[in-house]
Amino acid sequence: MGSLDDLTPGKRTEGLLGHKGQVIKACVVLTAKLFFADPQWIIPSIIAPFIFTLVAFFLFGGQAASGSFLLYLVLGSGLMGMWGTTIYGSSNSIGFDRWNGTMEATLAAPIPLSWIALGRVLFNTFEGVINALFILAIGLVWFQVGFSLVSPGLFLLASVSTFLSLSAFGLLMCTVILLSRKGGFITNSMEIPVYIATGTMFPVSILPLAALPFAFLLAPTWGIEAIRLSALPGYVGLVTNYWTDMAILAVETVAYLALAFVLFKRVEAYAKRNGTLEEY
Amino acid sequence: MSTPRPDPNHAVEVRGLTREYTTRSFFGGVTKVTKALDGIDFTVTKGELFGLIGPNGAGKTTTIKILTTLLTQTAGEAYILGLDVRKDLYEIRRRIGIVFGGERGLYNRVSALDNLHYFSDLYGVDPTVARSRIPELLKAVGLADRADERVEKYSRGMKQRLHIAKALIHDPELLFLDEPTIGLDPGGARDIRNMIRDMKKQGKTILLTTHYMFEAEELCQRVAVISKGKIVALDTPAELKKGVRDIAVIELRTYGATADYVDRLKQLPNVVRVVAELDSEVQTIRVQTPLGADLLSQVVSALPPDAKIIDRTIKEPTLEDAYLRLVEE
Ligand SMILES: Nc1ncnc2c1ncn2[C@@H]1O[C@H](COP(=O)(O)OP(=O)(O)OP(=O)(O)O)[C@@H](O)[C@H]1O
Ligand SMILES: [Mg+2]
Numbered sequence: 243m244g245s246l247d248d249l250t251p252g253k254r255t256e257g258l259l260g261h262k263g264q265v266i267k268a269c270v271v272l273t274a275k276l277f278f279a280d281p282q283w284i285i286p287s288i289i290a291p292f293i294f295t296l297v298a299f300f301l302f303g304g305q306a307a308s309g310s311f312l313l314y315l316v317l318g319s320g321l322m323g324m325w326g327t328t329i330y331g332s333s334n335s336i337g338f339d340r341w342n343g344t345m346e347a348t349l350a351a352p353i354p355l356s357w358i359a360l361g362r363v364l365f366n367t368f369e370g371v372i373n374a375l376f377i378l379a380i381g382l383v384w385f386q387v388g389f390s391l392v393s394p395g396l397f398l399l400a401s402v403s404t405f406l407s408l409s410a411f412g413l414l415m416c417t418v419i420l421l422s423r424k425g426g427f428i429t430n431s432m433e434i435p436v437y438i439a440t441g442t443m444f445p446v447s448i449l450p451l452a453a454l455p456f457a458f459l460l461a462p463t464w465g466i467e468a469i470r471l472s473a474l475p476g477y478v479g480l481v482t483n484y485w486t487d488m489a490i491l492a493v494e495t496v497a498y499l500a501l502a503f504v505l506f507k508r509v510e511a512y513a514k515r516n517g518t519l520e521e522y
Numbered sequence: 523m524s525t526p527r528p529d530p531n532h533a534v535e536v537r538g539l540t541r542e543y544t545t546r547s548f549f550g551g552v553t554k555v556t557k558a559l560d561g562i563d564f565t566v567t568k569g570e571l572f573g574l575i576g577p578n579g580a581g582k583t584t585t586i587k588i589l590t591t592l593l594t595q596t597a598g599e600a601y602i603l604g605l606d607v608r609k610d611l612y613e614i615r616r617r618i619g620i621v622f623g624g625e626r627g628l629y630n631r632v633s634a635l636d637n638l639h640y641f642s643d644l645y646g647v648d649p650t651v652a653r654s655r656i657p658e659l660l661k662a663v664g665l666a667d668r669a670d671e672r673v674e675k676y677s678r679g680m681k682q683r684l685h686i687a688k689a690l691i692h693d694p695e696l697l698f699l700d701e702p703t704i705g706l707d708p709g710g711a712r713d714i715r716n717m718i719r720d721m722k723k724q725g726k727t728i729l730l731t732t733h734y735m736f737e738a739e740e741l742c743q744r745v746a747v748i749s750k751g752k753i754v755a756l757d758t759p760a761e762l763k764k765g766v767r768d769i770a771v772i773e774l775r776t777y778g779a780t781a782d783y784v785d786r787l788k789q790l791p792n793v794v795r796v797v798a799e800l801d802s803e804v805q806t807i808r809v810q811t812p813l814g815a816d817l818l819s820q821v822v823s824a825l826p827p828d829a830k831i832i833d834r835t836i837k838e839p840t841l842e843d844a845y846l847r848l849v850e851e
Contacts, residue, residue: 246662246720250655252693253648254616261646268643272629272636279631279672343626347688349592351644352615358644517584517593 262357269361270368273335277369288376290326295319295377299385314474316381321466323377324370324408331366332412333419335359336509349513356413356506363412367405396472396484404465407491410498411461417505421512461494528601533696533727534566534589538598541584558584560751561598566729568695571722573742574731577849581751582731586700589729590620603696616645619689623701627685630674634665634684637673638691645692652691659687663717679710686717696727703737715741735842745841749849759841766839766847769794770814772821773837774807778829783807786824792817795846804832810843 255261277283298315336359339345348358391397457463467479468487481487528535541559546552559581566572574582587593589600591611600607602614629637638659642652660666663683673681682702689697699718703711711734718741722728732738738745739759746756755762776783784798787809794810811817815836825831 246659246690246717246724249658249662249690249693250651252655252691253651254692255646255648264643264646264649268640272632272640275632275636276629342629344629346592346620346622347627347641350590350615350620352612352646353644514592514594517587 261353265351265353265357266361266364269358270365273362273365277365283369288373290323290373292376292380294322295380313381314470316378317466317469317473320374320377321404321462321469323373324367324405325462327370327373328367328408328412329415331369332363332409333415335362335366335412335416337416337419338362349510354506355510355513356503359413359416359506360409363409363416367409367412370408371405391473392475393472397469400465400468400472400484400488403488403491403495404462404469407461407465407495407498410495410502413502414498414505417502417509420509421505459494461491461498464488464491464494528604529565530604531568532565532601533568533570533603534564534572534729535601536562536564536585536589536598537600538563539585539588539595539600540597541581541588541593542596557751559588559595562748562751562753564746564753564756566727568727569722569725571718571728571730571741571743573738573745574729574748575733575735575738575745575845576731576748579750580748580849582748583700585748586620586698586729586731590618590698591615616692617695619692619694619697621682621685621689621697621699621702623682623704625678625681628673628681628688631672633670633672634660634676634687635669637684638687641688642691647692655691655693659690662720663687664713677710679706679713682706682710682714683717686714690721694726697721697729699728699730701731701733703732703734711737735840735845739841747845747848754848762844762848763839763841766810766844769810769812769839769843771837771839771843772809772811772814772818773835774805774809774821775832775834776805776807776825776829777803777832779805779807779825780829783824783826783829787821790817790820790824795843795850797842797846808837808843810839 255264295316298319336348336355339348349355351358463480464487467481468484468491470477471479471482471484471487479487538561539559540557540561543556543558545554545556558579562581562585564572574585576582584593588595588607589602591602591607591614594608603617605614607614629640635656638656639652642656643649647655657666657669660669663686665680665683665687668676668680673684676684686702689699702718703714706714715737718728718730722741730738730742742759744756744758745762746753747762748754755765779798779800781798781800784796784800784807787793787796787807792811792813794812796807796809798807799805809817809821818834818836822831822834
């Protein structure tokens with residue numbers, strides 16, 4: 243056994259933003275390592291979307307073999323996969339510490355919990371991207387979907403923005419889980435309505451009127467619209483203006499973030515009052 | 523009413539600290555209030571190794587949680603390095619290290635290296651510093667050659683050593699160790715105690731809780747005995763032992779002794795207390811008595827015929843004897 247003498251003195255990262263960036267990075271890295279450490283990751287990320295996509299193709303693919311309709315399906319399944327992982331994974335970003343026995347270690351960190359959650363949520367949402375990319379690959383290779391985008395640049399911008407809005411939504415869901423006893427129930431029961439409301443598989447315009455306000459409040463609804471506008475030729479969407487979709491997306495994403503940060507303060511206050519988040 | 527400023531030489535300053543837990547029954551009806559801490563006062567000076575000992579449920583972990591900003595008090599004040607635990611949350615957290623006993627608190631599916639890198643970033647350690655400090659720490663706690671292995675493959679002792687490295691990653695001035703040797707085998711516990719001594723040598727202030735009296739006696743400069751949320755004694759181990767100066771201890775090692783025999787010993791006149799470990803093949807029985815050796819003949823004659831005394835010694839009372847008197851009265 244060595245001794246604790248002669249250790250390099252601990253020096254702190256300067257500047258508060260420096261530390262926040264460091265925490266976000268560390269949380270992304272740790273979450274990624276934990277994700278790939280468990281071989282089961284392949285089920286939600288590869289096998290489930292594969293089956294989703296196959297079903298979608300066999301249901302709709304035959305009736306309209308036009309390239310753009312197939313691309314529509316690919317985008318839809320990809321986004322659906324992203325939603326699934328966001329809702330399951332992200333919302334458990336901190337809840338994970340409950341059963342892992344690391345809640346106290348996490349709560350003891352010298353930084354607000356929201357930054358830790360943000361890093362973890364970013365990776366958990368990215369899991370959804372892995373999933374979406376895989377679906378895209380199936381579409382391209384197996385079903386030979388023509389991949390000609392209306393505007394690749396705008397498509398990329400819309401995709402990245404949708405990714406960020408999904409992360410913000412995941413962060414918000416994370417507080418909901420921590421603040422509610424029946425957290426698991428809430429996320430499970432949200433998945434299907436959210437698939438439908440954001441129009442991942444169908445155009446939102448076919449939704450019943452009553453569901454529309456809900457759909458409009460979900461930032462990814464607008465992200466999906468923007469993605470389709472930039473990808474599919476002649477797509478007619480809700481507002482059919484790429485930048486309007488993007489603006490609403492941005493406003494709603496910022497609102498989610500603000501709300502999530504406020505709710506994280508409440509989570510932390512609760513934790514301090516009770517000394518734990520274990521048995522909320 | 524204004525409260526006096528904390529003394530800058532105090533690493534920990536606690537005044538009238540009180541904590542109540544309210545638990546509701548499952549159906550929300552009956553509420554029960556537990557007073558885990560009932561107005562405790564103590565200070566730990568900088569560089570001191572201070573022990574907090576007490577039976578299960580005495581309030582040790584509650585105290586540590588309040589001092590480490592993980593739990594708010596119901597009443598009273600606590601200052602860490604001159605900072606208020608209710609206000610200066612993040613500044614305090616940056617300057618303290620925490621070790622909770624037991625298996626919890628590590629990411630088991632990744633390596634020791636991964637854990638230390640994660641926590642060093644969480645604590646905002648400069649990445650260039652971390653690159654040399656992490657291997658140094660791993661070497662210091664004897665995990666250097668297994669640093670890449672998943673923590674789930676570690677023994678209890680290795681995990682606890684990793685906990686120590688984790689708590690030191692950001693070079694804290696003050697360490698809180700809540701039962702750091704619990705569940706370790708004697709060798710593992712000794713390793714941890716040596717590390718605690720090393721930390722003290724480096725000038726770190728340490729607040730330690732433990733169930734093992736010899737550990738407190740061996741390590742701590744001062745000890746607070748806490749029982750049912752109150753501090754019942756606070757002094758150096760030597761001074762605390764003076765509380766049992768009036769008694770001596772007859773220590774027996776026996777073969778075949780039963781609970782019956784222990785009961786009979788308790789009935790003897792002039793016996794203050796009997797502490798027995800009967801589980802193993804050879805039993806250890808400690809009889810506290812003001813008579814010392816004069817009680818020996820009665821102790822021996824109370825022994826049932828099928829039991830044997832392997833050896834017997836008259837001992838000075840230990841911190842444990844003093845402790846038992848304090849928490850039982
Ligand atoms: N979260 C909680 N809710 C309700 N009661 C609690 C809670 N945590 C602790 N208590 C109660 O407060 C009292 C003090 O508990 P604490 O954990 O501080 O004791 P301790 O001295 O650390 O004991 P041990 O030696 O068993 O670790 C106990 O009666 C315990 O049951
Ligand atoms: Mg305890």
